[in-house]
Structure formats: C-alpha cells, structure tokens
Amino acid sequence: MTVTENANLAVSDTGTDTGTRASTRTGAALRLRGLRRSFGSAVALDGLDLDVAPGEFLALLGPSGCGKTTALRVLAGFERPDEGQVLLDGEDIVPVPANRRDTAMVFQSYSLFPHLTAADNVAFGLRMRKVRGAERRARAAELLDLVGLAGYGDRFPHQLSGGQQQRVALARALALRPRLLLLDEPLSALDARVRVTLREEIRRLQLELGITTVFVTHDQEEALSMADRVAVMNGGRLEQCATPTELYECPATDFVAEFIGTMNRVPGRAVDGGGRVEALGVTLPVQEPDGRSGDVTVLLRPEALEVTTDGPARVTGVSFHGPTTRLRIALPDGTDVKADVSTHAAAGLTPGTAVSVRPRQRPVLLAAAPTGGAV
Structure with missing residues (x-):
C-alpha cells in the first residue's frame, strides 16, 4: 500500500462537517460477533466475539499469527470477514467501505506525505472534506498543540524525529474526531525512551477526548500499562479479555498464565x-x-x-x-x-x-x- 493510500485510509470520510461537532464526545460502542477470516487453509479469526465499551481503550495482544492484526484490519475495512458482524453503535459496518467509516487509523510506519508540512498533513482529511481554509488551519494548529507540537506546523516530515512524526500521524487521525480510533503497533519503530513518553501521551489524549480505541501490539508492557482491558488472542480465538491486573493475577487459561509475564x-x-x-x-x-x-x-x-x-x-x-x-x-x-x-x-x-x-x-x-x- 502506498503512502498516499495509507494516508487516505487513515482518516475515514463520513461527509460530516467537523465544525458542527463538539470538541469532546463519548466514544462509540463496538461489538464483534462471530468474526471468521481464513486465508486458504490458514484460519486467522475463528469466531471472534468481543465487546468494547464507549470510550474504552482496548489492547489486542498475542503472539505472531494469533489474529490480532487481522481483527484490526477488519475493523478498519481493509479486510472483509468471511462471516460475522462489526457493530459500531449498533450498525453493522462490514459492508461499509474503509474510506466511509467514521474511524481513524494510526500506522506503525507514520504514512505522512513527505511533500506536505506537519500542519498540512494534519489538515489533509479536513481538506478532503472541503473544510474552509481558515477553519482547517486553526484545527490543525489546535491538534498539533494537543500532541505537543505547537510551533512545528511548518516543518516537513524529514525535519522531524520518529516520535514527532508519529505525533503528527496521531494528530491527523484525531482531526476528524472519529468515533473509533485504531492503533496498529504505532510505537514499535521508536526507541525505548520515546516509546514510554509517547504511550503516556496517547493514553492522556484518549482519556481527554473519550474516543473508543483499539490498539494492536505485541509488547506486553505497552498493553498492560496503557489499556483499560487487554484481549489476549491465540490461534484466532479470544483466550481472555480482562483488566491488566486480572490477567496477571487471575489468568483464565494456561496460555494466558504463561503468556502474560513470566x-x-x-x-x-x-x-x-x-x-x-x-x-x-x-x-x-x-x-x-x-x-x-x-x-x-x-x-x-x-x-x-x-x-x-x-x-x-x-x-x-x-x-x-x-x-x-x-x-x-x-x-x-x-x-x-x-x-x-x-x-x-x-x-x-x-x-x-x-x-x-x-x-x-x-x-x-x-x-x-x-x-x-x-x-
């Protein structure tokens, strides 16, 4: 997928004028029902059922090949399940194209336009919705300030560090105030110190804005330190979905007991x-x-x-x-x-x-x- 395609898909278009929305809002209720997805003989999702409360931060955690990335791609509309439903506030969005869902996605690889400034990258989705120039620039400046990049709007991606680029990508995803925020291992390409700082910032923003968030990671420390609940997956199935404390202290299965911690x-x-x-x-x-x-x-x-x-x-x-x-x-x-x-x-x-x-x-x-x- 090209940088342009990723950037287009990172902020889905619902045709709603963002100027009419409140600055904060309650996130959407998300329900996955009986999701199945196979690639030839390989079963990626095997009847996945999962509920995410409005405004909740849920982490999908598991070993490579467990199905967590496929589940996120189904939520984003990049993959269509063989069976099952994805209910966003009660509406099945499986038939809805990726670019028409009221969702936003932050990628591991940032996916910024190299020829656009940070402010223009943040405002990209707003420009696609034909939001007026002055309003668009004000909203971009507001979001850059929100992610700690006030004064960086005129810089191009190559003039920013990896952590700063990921902040711009996050601001771009938040610009349209989506009902559902999807995070695809957004911290894995960063060094350890920056990862710790940025995960704290992501959590702060998510709590402040109240956006329902689904975060895919292979890093247990990230999942346990950031999420309200962690869904541990194995072989396309859900092993347990619980708070970090409950997962560690009261694992439901042998797999969870041995996968979480030592x-x-x-x-x-x-x-x-x-x-x-x-x-x-x-x-x-x-x-x-x-x-x-x-x-x-x-x-x-x-x-x-x-x-x-x-x-x-x-x-x-x-x-x-x-x-x-x-x-x-x-x-x-x-x-x-x-x-x-x-x-x-x-x-x-x-x-x-x-x-x-x-x-x-x-x-x-x-x-x-x-x-x-x-x-």
Missing part, C-alpha cells in the same frame, strides 16, 4: 480433593480447584518465590533489574525456576550459591499436567 512450572501433587497442592515442600491453596488429585503442574510467578541462603538448590544466573534482581535457580530435581528478589537481598547471591526456594502462601494455578522447567 511463569514457572514446577511439579506438585494435588490433595484434599484438588483444593490444595503440595509443591516445593509447601502446601498451598488452589485458586480454581477442579477436583483433580495426584501429580499436577503448579504455576508460580517469580515474585511468589522466597529465596534463602543455604539449601539444596543452586543459583545459576543473576539478572539485575534495578530495584529487583531475577535469579535463575536449579532445583534438586533438575527443574529450573526464576525468582525475583530485592536487589539488596540479592547481594552475594552469585552463580553457584546454595539456596532454598519456597513458595509464598497465596493461591496458585494448576496447569493440565506436569512438564517441568521454567517459562
């Missing part, structure tokens, strides 16, 4: 009708008892492990993370686990140090079967 898998034995489990010498409550007994695999976060000096286990690796340090530890049975301890407590715990590892007393999740090893 998870250790250690052998254990379910007792008391599956309500409790014995692991690493400690008896722990099971978060969601399923009646199993006997050998199971216990899922433990690194911060759920206590480490003390002297014992049968051995430190095999040390990784500094500022206030915390991650230890890699080999247990006597050959299982490797990761434990997060305060950096102060980790002083002296060098590779080869003998240690003991015990789980903290908190409910734990069980996997389907013991496999050993740390994830």
Whole structure:
C-alpha cells in the first residue's frame, strides 16, 4: 500500500462537517460477533466475539499469527470477514467501505506525505472534506498543540524525529474526531525512551477526548500499562479479555498464565480433593480447584518465590533489574525456576550459591499436567 493510500485510509470520510461537532464526545460502542477470516487453509479469526465499551481503550495482544492484526484490519475495512458482524453503535459496518467509516487509523510506519508540512498533513482529511481554509488551519494548529507540537506546523516530515512524526500521524487521525480510533503497533519503530513518553501521551489524549480505541501490539508492557482491558488472542480465538491486573493475577487459561509475564512450572501433587497442592515442600491453596488429585503442574510467578541462603538448590544466573534482581535457580530435581528478589537481598547471591526456594502462601494455578522447567 502506498503512502498516499495509507494516508487516505487513515482518516475515514463520513461527509460530516467537523465544525458542527463538539470538541469532546463519548466514544462509540463496538461489538464483534462471530468474526471468521481464513486465508486458504490458514484460519486467522475463528469466531471472534468481543465487546468494547464507549470510550474504552482496548489492547489486542498475542503472539505472531494469533489474529490480532487481522481483527484490526477488519475493523478498519481493509479486510472483509468471511462471516460475522462489526457493530459500531449498533450498525453493522462490514459492508461499509474503509474510506466511509467514521474511524481513524494510526500506522506503525507514520504514512505522512513527505511533500506536505506537519500542519498540512494534519489538515489533509479536513481538506478532503472541503473544510474552509481558515477553519482547517486553526484545527490543525489546535491538534498539533494537543500532541505537543505547537510551533512545528511548518516543518516537513524529514525535519522531524520518529516520535514527532508519529505525533503528527496521531494528530491527523484525531482531526476528524472519529468515533473509533485504531492503533496498529504505532510505537514499535521508536526507541525505548520515546516509546514510554509517547504511550503516556496517547493514553492522556484518549482519556481527554473519550474516543473508543483499539490498539494492536505485541509488547506486553505497552498493553498492560496503557489499556483499560487487554484481549489476549491465540490461534484466532479470544483466550481472555480482562483488566491488566486480572490477567496477571487471575489468568483464565494456561496460555494466558504463561503468556502474560513470566511463569514457572514446577511439579506438585494435588490433595484434599484438588483444593490444595503440595509443591516445593509447601502446601498451598488452589485458586480454581477442579477436583483433580495426584501429580499436577503448579504455576508460580517469580515474585511468589522466597529465596534463602543455604539449601539444596543452586543459583545459576543473576539478572539485575534495578530495584529487583531475577535469579535463575536449579532445583534438586533438575527443574529450573526464576525468582525475583530485592536487589539488596540479592547481594552475594552469585552463580553457584546454595539456596532454598519456597513458595509464598497465596493461591496458585494448576496447569493440565506436569512438564517441568521454567517459562
């Protein structure tokens, strides 16, 4: 797709004069119902159902090939589903062409016109709608100020940094006050410091404007730090859609438990009708008892492990993370686990140090079967 095509599609045309709209508005309600999309024998979406509340910021997260990008392209109108509906405020927009949907999209590659200034790029969609020149220029200046680029309107894209170009792309998407904002990994091409700053700015703007937003990313930190809820996808299906805290603390499936953050898998034995489990010498409550007994695999976060000096286990690796340090530890049975301890407590715990590892007393999740090893 060319830069021109991307820019044209980035701001959809509904034929509405933006001058008649309020400066802020409540976002649209979005519902996906039974979305299916295949490419030959490859199934990209397999009956996806998802609700997004008005003004909500939803992140689509998952491994490569999980279907998150296909879902976003269906929302934008770049892909037509084989089956299913996309309901925007109750209206099925699947038959509506991409350039006629009241949506806006920010791309990973910025997609700015190189021959236009920042202000003209922002005003591009307004010019296509034949908004008057003075109003168009005022709106562009307002949006550039909103994204922190006041005074940059006369600069061309090659005179801007990557982060500044992405701010211009965001301002262009917001210029038409869309009901739905779509973000296609807009931060992945930026360096780490700029990514952190810009994700905070995007979230601030989204909250201020109240626009319903769907954000595709492969970066867990971005998803968990920005979104109201995160939809974790796998194999074209929705594994779980919940708040970041709920995803981390109460994952609904083994896949979510091991995909979000870091998870250790250690052998254990379910007792008391599956309500409790014995692991690493400690008896722990099971978060969601399923009646199993006997050998199971216990899922433990690194911060759920206590480490003390002297014992049968051995430190095999040390990784500094500022206030915390991650230890890699080999247990006597050959299982490797990761434990997060305060950096102060980790002083002296060098590779080869003998240690003991015990789980903290908190409910734990069980996997389907013991496999050993740390994830």
